[in-house]
Amino acid sequence: MNSPASPIKPLAERMRPTHLDDFVGQHHLVGSGQFLNQLIDSGRLPSLLLWGPPGSGKTTLATILAHSVSARFIFFSAVLSGVKEVRQIVGQAREALELDHRPTILFVDEIHRFNKSQQDAFLPHVESGLLTLIGATTENPSFQINAPLLSRCQVLLLAPLGPDDIKKVLQRALVDPVKGLGALHLEIEDQALTMLAEAADGDCRRALNQLETVAALAREQEKHPTSEESTDSEPMTITVELVRRSLQQKTLRYDARGEEHYNLISALHKSLRDSDPDGAVYWLGRMLIGGEDPLYLARRMIRFASEDIGNADPQALQVAINCREAYHMLGSPEGELALYQAAIYLATAPKSNAVYACTHRVRADIQRTGSLPVPLHIRNAPTRLMKDFGYGKGYQYAHDDRDGLVLQEHLPSELAGNTYYEPTNRGYEAVIKDRLTKWKQILKQRAHDHDHPSRKK
Template sequence: MADLFSSAGLDRAAVRPLADRLRPVRLADVVGQDHLVGPDGTITRMLRSGSLGSLIFWGPPGTGKTTVARLLAGETKLHFEQISAIFSGVADLKKVFEAARGRRLAGQGTLLFVDEIHRFNRAQQDGFLPVMEDGTIVLVGATTENPSFELNAALLSRAHVLVFKAHDEAAIGRLLERAETELGRPLPLDTEARGVLIRMADGDGRAAITLAEDVARAAGPGEVFDAATLQAVVQRRAPIYDKGQDGHYNLISALHKSVRGSDPDAALYYLARMVDAGEDPLFIARRVVRMAVEDIGLADPQALVVANAAKDAYDFLGSPEGELAIAQAVVYVATAPKSNAVYTAWKAARRAAEEGGSLVPPKHILNAPTKLMGREGYGAGYQYDHDQPDAFSGQDYFPEKLGRRSFYEPVERGFERDIRKRLDWWEKLRRERRGG
């Protein structure tokens, strides 16, 4: 019977995706993870010592987690078994474990690679513990999410977490060179377009090779793409960003810390990254309001007004016009004088209130709506501040059992510098009116 590929005039190898054809066959061929598989890498040292325990591979997509797991099985002569937590349930796990037990009795171990292991629930994750402990399997789990949050502590305690890094530009460049060798011709890109393609890959090696294959397929004889043509041909690859996961929290953290560090340029960059990735601008606006009260406070009271106005402006205008209002607020809070004095004071006051319990305020500041309460001393001795010199009586308002406390310590920046002068003046009057 004639080969269908030959009958159609096709090369059997050519129908395989380029990324599959370029898959490394040795650990030493893996690009961009020298800290793991290089001469002194963690995995290299494990293999050299002859001791391989269960592992968790944590890193972004396209960094070689599956490939390294498969090559590890080959290096250690273990049977390679692969499942995905997305498509597998308890019944599937039981079958895999039973097969692994059978192989173990026959003298062969099993390396079980579980892709997206964080998708298993807590009970399912606990199911791995017995077969890990008795040596039935060597577990290699892959996850794009932070294992500290997504995996059971019991599972983590039995596995070594290895971090896979996003490919840098040099690593992506090496992958493109391999693609050109496999294709037998240079990619039809000028220097600028090649750099754009590398950035489009966003650290994902598999995406880089796929983009290279798309470009090679789209180019006509002798055609060379510039940057603009490249983007029109392959379109723009969406940024790697999951609004419910690490990317979401990493970028909002970067935005907040850039504002706190008074760097408006970095703050605008991270704002643009989040908007570009499809983040809800109102979520960002709410965080800017928080920055105004947490990191600026009374050093510039106008910051809260500007942040709230930006939120209202976005509500009124929507995208894309309203995004400019958020950008304006971000620049304002980034360039405002910084103080966390109110934030710190609030935490200290909350702590004192929780620790002190239900302490009664001093009687002189309590109202006496009834004669009985008046006879009990409620309101006795209260001095109405507006009737006092400088509209300040200097009386003590803390519960007697708690004693006077100091929570708010304004900084010598912005408007809080003026507040500091007022507080110092009132403290001076307080001491004088209490007899020193």
């Protein structure tokens, strides 16, 4: 028989609650009068999709719900199994319903690992009621679950556990003599408990795994204490120093191809747009530490320089391009400094989306009017034949004018007079706007003088 100190099952698995009253966290779902309590009271479960980060309780909730309605519960991993196994489960579910009148709840862990055509295997059986599907996913169901299946499931959003909830789970594990570490009679310093809870980054499973590791270190330290440990720390006490020694570099929740990627790049982009350098460097740091490709971040900042700054600060684009080149030359970690420098520059630069808005107006007119011909007077005429057809006729050479301005139309006649670029009053664009305004006034006066030569002063 295994002692509590050397269990076969990991601590996180042993401490998994079996009743809703013992479940910690997700108060918006499991609190008194909340949705899951109401489901259990009703005795009927709809098909559900549990969407949340690792260690937030998706598998535990599914197990508790299944047992609360006395249904057959089948655990199914989308990583380890395929459509063939689904067919076998369907046959067993049909037999159980006919012989024992017992419904079957199929829990599909990491359901997003099934592609959308594979997900179709569940659809007719969920629709007929033969299977109640509970899917668990860390990815946004809007993108990862096919629409027909998504429409037949209730989506429940689970949040990362807060430090206080994780502390409660860790304290329970320390005192539970059967499932937990209570037989070891361990004590833990308050600050050490806080460190463990915060290092878990919202992942309850990670917190329990780390506690199990620290507990093993504490037992080993009791057997072979150093002279310093024998005077500064009490036996079988989990100290701050012990936790610090056991904790490796924190692994942040980040998936370079998943929703967290899009959440963080959105936060970075909006911090830059809102001129918040502190928010910008924080989200940039989160993505770099999470393992994002630094050159991807550099490319996004190049795009930002044109989209959200444009000519309000023409230097911004050059800064962003130089940032990419600097990182390409230096690599990590030295080159990351250029990314931070560029982010701060972009965040503190004057903002304008006039160039971005201009492109939309241009595209809209092109889509609406098609391939309008170039006006003849601004066509090049390298051959005699082209000149005979009127190419370049009447063209005015701007450099021959005292102001460098000419009164001629450059748009197709169907679009004559349209304005696409509308500069703002911010940054260098204010200079551009003032310049364009003066040019338009000069040209307007020339047009007036041309139409009314007798009134020319």
